[in-house]
Every structure is written in structure tokens, then in C-alpha cells.
Amino acid sequence: MPRFERPRASTIGTPVYHRRRRDWKDDRDLIEEIATTVNKLNGPYEYYDKGVFAFREKVKHLRASGYENNKEVVYLSMWIREELSKISKSQASYDLRVHTIPFPEKIDLTISRMEQKAIGTSKDKESELSIESLLPDPGLRSFAMERMQILHKGDLIAYLSSLVSKERDSLLTNSASIMDLIHICEYNLNLLELDVKKRYAVGETDLWIPSISLGVEIRNSWDPEDEIELIRILSDTNFRLQTRHIVVVTPDDLSDETFSSLRKIEKREVIENLSIIRIGDFSDYITKIKDIEDSRF
Numbered sequence: 001m002p003r004f005e006r007p008r009a010s011t012i013g014t015p016v017y018h019r020r021r022r023d024w025k026d027d028r029d030l031i032e033e034i035a036t037t038v039n040k041l042n043g044p045y046e047y048y049d050k051g052v053f054a055f056r057e058k059v060k061h062l063r064a065s066g067y068e069n070n071k072e073v074v075y076l077s078m079w080i081r082e083e084l085s086k087i088s089k090s091q092a093s094y095d096l097r098v099h100t101i102p103f104p105e106k107i108d109l110t111i112s113r114m115e116q117k118a119i120g121t122s123k124d125k126e127s128e129l130s131i132e133s134l135l136p137d138p139g140l141r142s143f144a145m146e147r148m149q150i151l152h153k154g155d156l157i158a159y160l161s162s163l164v165s166k167e168r169d170s171l172l173t174n175s176a177s178i179m180d181l182i183h184i185c186e187y188n189l190n191l192l193e194l195d196v197k198k199r200y201a202v203g204e205t206d207l208w209i210p211s212i213s214l215g216v217e218i219r220n221s222w223d224p225e226d227e228i229e230l231i232r233i234l235s236d237t238n239f240r241l242q243t244r245h246i247v248v249v250t251p252d253d254l255s256d257e258t259f260s261s262l263r264k265i266e267k268r269e270v271i272e273n274l275s276i277i278r279i280g281d282f283s284d285y286i287t288k289i290k291d292i293e294d295s296r297f
Helices: 024-038 050-065 071-090 107-119 123-128 138-152 156-172 178-191 224-241 256-267 279-294
Strands: 207-209 214-218 245-250 274-278
Touching: 024 050, 024 071, 050 071, 050 107, 071 107, 138 156, 178 207, 178 214, 178 279, 214 224, 224 245, 224 256, 245 256, 245 279, 256 274, 274 279
Parallel strands: 214 245, 245 274
Antiparallel strands: 207 214
16 A cells, blocks of 8 residues: 555646647647547437537538637637536536536537627726726826837727736746746645745745645756756655655646656656646645545544
8 A cells, every 4th residue: 555645647637728728739639539528439428419419510510621720619619618617616526528518509609609708898898997996006007008008009908908918828838937836836725724834945845835744846847857856855855844745836838748757757656745737737636635634634
């Protein structure tokens, strides 16, 4: 019997393309994965269900017309991700071989609605926003108004959208800084009211959560040459803090090849209580660790 229970990326992780789109290939892979499940004999879907039939026919059309530069692909994938998010919120985790998506009979109408939702910004909503209320500080407001005029011809909605997009890209791509990823981890830990200690000590993980005996090490990139250093940090943390769990967290957009290379350390079981996951799976990981710790008492 192994001494430590540990959630693995292979069991708690969902493919990145389930959560977000990096390029058209993510949309293709998502749709094809769903299509494979839909077409599986004795699978979770009723073969003659009208919605399932509509989805199956749409996939045939998309394959014929091509996935790249196809707006129907973009908006269908957007809708699927919304449905997966709903399932994820109602289930501790989901399995597409078991949990089903409620396909609409009029799937073209759903795609059209997603397009309108994505690109349609109401003029009424725009008029409700006031830069004065958003930025009461005159100096900051003056700077924002100047940037808004230069970059977006005075369009407040476009300016705010640009700022949010940049923030999202900073947090969820390979360019995410160590501090960005630490803040995301802290946010998820705070939601569960878990006290976080920032160590920043040589030879120890970035974060330490005493109540669940967890060390969290952040890596926003990976080079196999860094393996000895990483193993030393994880081993020293285990020794000094007597951790029961230790996890290495990477950005969602770390390439699959690079992530697999890093996960070889976990698979070799050099450190028996180690999990290596993406940031998008951190919340599920923490929940499972908390359950493991609660069951000890």
C-alpha cells in the first residue's frame, strides 16, 4: 500500500481545450471528442434523439467544410464549453463517457445565439457605464481617457475589454508570471478558508498550507535541465516541513509535450506524495486533498 494518497493529473485533470480555446485545433479536438462519445455504441447518448442527430449532422458538415477559419466551429465549441462548465459546477468531476450534454434540436439557432452573445454589445449597457464612477481619481481617469481615445477612439467598452483580455492572457498563458500563478492558487485556497504561508525560502516550495500539510511549487515553464533543482526543492520541503502532500502547478497553456515531460518526475515516483497539475485543475486538486485530510480524523 502506498503511504500517500495523491490526486493525479490523469484522474482529476481535464484537457485544456475543455476549458478554453488556444487555437482552432482546440475547437476541433473538443468537437471530435464529443462526436466520438455521441457515436459510441452503448454510450450515454440516445442514438435517435433529435438533438443528438442534429449534432451528428453538424459535425459531418464541419468535417466537410473544414475546421480552420470556420466561425461555426468557434461558436459551437464556445457553447460546448459553457455546457461542460455547467456540468463541472454540479459534479465534483465529470466524465464524458457518463455525463451527457443536452444537444438542442435547432443547433444552428444555438450557434447563431452564441455568435450574437459573443459580438453583440448593447448600447444601453454601454450608456450605463460611467468612467467617472469607475475611476473617481482625476489623475487616473485622465490617463485612462487619453489611452481610451488613442487606442479605441473613446470606446469605453472596447478599452475595458482590452484590459480584461490582457489580464486573462497574462494569467492563463505561458507568459504568466510566477506571481500571477501564485495569486490564482491563493484565491482558490482562500475560497476554502485555508491559511496560506508564503515561504520564499531557499530549498522550499513557494506556498505552504499547514492545515492540509501541502506544499505548492509554481513553475511557469519547464526545461529538463531543471529537474535536479526541482527534485531538491521538493525533497527538502518534505524533509523540513514533513509534508503529506506536495504539488507542482504549471500554466494551462504549457504545451502538452512539455507538461508530459515534467510529469515524468511524478510517474517515476521519485517523490511518492507528489502531484503535477495545470493551474486549471488546482481547485479540484485542493478539494480532493481537503477531503483526504478530513477523512483522517
